[in-house]
Amino acid sequence: MSAAAPSRSASRPHASSPLRRAVVATAIGTALALSASACASSTGSSGSGSAAADSFTYWSMWTKDEPQAKVLQAALAQFTKDTGVKVTVQWKGRQVATQLAPTLNTNNVPADLIDSADRFAYAQLQATGQALDLTPVLQQSVPGESGSTVGSVIPKSYLNLATTDGALWQIPYEVLTDQIWYNGTTLPQVAANPPATWDEFTKLLAQRKTARGGAGPLALDGDIADYSAYWTYYAVLRELGPGAFGAAATDKTGEKFEAPGFLAALDKVEALIKAGDFTAGYNGSKWPAVQQKWAAGKSDFLLLGTFAPSETGPFAQSGFSYRSFAFPAFSAGGDTTEDVSLIGFSIPKKAKHAAAAEKFIAYFLAKDHLSGIATTAKNLTPRTDIAAPAELADAKKALDSGKVVETLDGVKETAAEWYTKVFLRLNTSFVDGKLSVADFAAKLKSGSVDYWKMAQ
Structure with a gap:
């Protein structure tokens, strides 16, 4: 979306989603050929397409052989049965979402249901006025769960993140967050007492640096601008709170x-840089070299999303136990908000078979299906009663507190071009140690002034 796109409502304090930066090639569509019989009445929320509830077309962000696709395929087949x-x-x-976008304002929208990362659903559907309100x-x-409704099994904290001006434009089925990861096998003392405050964290870093003969214990692939950005973003979040x-x-x-x-907040990050807390070569690395070395035991801590275990698992040293803790509060009782990105279902406003798509959303959110x-x-689900994979148990515990905010305060959606053209370049130089706090802040100020003048 453009830099001038409307901001989200106050109900959201983002996402990227991170889903990761890589773009996966479009897979060839495949149909689930299944026996048919008419069923299911409309929820009444989807306009002219509500009456047709015996079929629907679903476009997914996954490729056919990905694990999420296999879970969805099984649920779709059972749904039809x-x-x-x-x-x-x-x-x-x-x-x-980008592929669907050109059709959304026509009378021939080819998909009745779509799943995607939240920032793409927002940018391509909600911000353009083409998302169906899923509040109904x-x-x-929820089929097979007596007394349960969709609204009762999905925490309100997640639904709020997908709500703009009272309209719910996405219902999540997967949740991602960021944690500081470490090997619980080699650092049992951290597992027993993870640092909760910045002072505890920096003392731990000093201890680990000594144990490593002066080598920095923090892993970072500095060539991935988003990864460096999270150190700055989290520092601002902890110092000033959500939305700052x-x-x-x-x-x-x-x-x-x-x-x-x-x-x-910037002073906290600069102190890590000056202390040599980041592993040698982080500012000249080529992803994924540093995170692979971290998994092999060459450093201790890695700030990354909940995809870290699956992404680094093949390179992990024998007996590696994935543990994690939240980015520490700056003081006792300070901010402990967890950033989240959501993956979930959206329905185009002009979908012809919206009622059938809505029915599947409720069906998939049943514990028997969503547990996959x-x-x-x-990965993590939004349901608090579905156990996390062992390697994500610490992250789930942090999320279940309910203190969540959208990744990067939604900047990747509401000010995406500013984030890319102004912030990331300067922030990378700052985290690489090439800019002081004062220079970084001054350049952010002047760069933002120039950017927003041009964007008007």
Whole structure:
């Protein structure tokens, strides 16, 4: 979306999603050919397409052989057996929302249901006025779970992150967050007492640096700009709270970057850089070299998303036990918010078979089906009663506190071009040790002023 795209409502304090930077090639669509019988009445939320509830077309962000796709395929097949609703599914890959976007304002929208990372659903559907409000789906019963509704099994904290001006444009089925990862086998003392405050964290870093003969214990592939950005973002989040980074991003005067609180947050990151806490060569690395070395035991801690175990697992040393803790609060009782990115279902406003798509959303959120995201795909689900994979148990515990905020305060959606053109370049130089706090803040200020003048 453009830099001038509307911001989200106050109900959201983002996402990237990170889903990761790589774009997966579009897969050839495949159909689930199944016996049909008419069933299911409309929820009444989907306009002219509500009456047609015996079939629907689903476009997915996954490719056919990915674990999530296999979980969804099994659920789709069982859904048709149980309901008679026929489903045609196309495994489109990560660009699914972008591929669908040109059709959304026509009378021939080819998909009734789409899943994607939250930031793409927002940018391509909600921000353009083409997302169906899914609020009525919250009242639907979850099949096989007496007394449960969609709204009762998905925590409100996640639903709020997918709500704009009272309209729910995505219902999540997978949750990603960021943690500081370590090997519980080699660092049992950390597992027994993970650092909760910044002072505890920096003392731990000093101890580990001594144990490593002066080598920095923090792993970072500095050539991935988003990875460096998380150190700065989290520092701002902990110092100033949810929404502060997003407010600075859209401050056309740029003054928020030189405010005392923002500078104090940057000071924390600069102290790590000056102390040599990042592993040698982090600022000249080529992803994934450093994170692979971390998994092999060459450093101790890695700030990364919940995809870290699956991504680094093949390189992990024997007996590696994935443990993690949240980015520490800056003081006792300080901010402990967890950033999250969501993956979930959306329905185009002009979908012809919206009622059938809504029915599947409720069906998939049943514990029997959704559990596959944890057991097969090894990821977190939004349901608090579905156990996390062992390697993500610490992350789930942090999320179950309910203190969540959208990754990067939604900047990748509401100020995406600013983030890419202004912030990332300067932040990489800062985290690489090439800019002081004062220089970084001043350049952010002037760069933002120039950017927003051009964007008007």
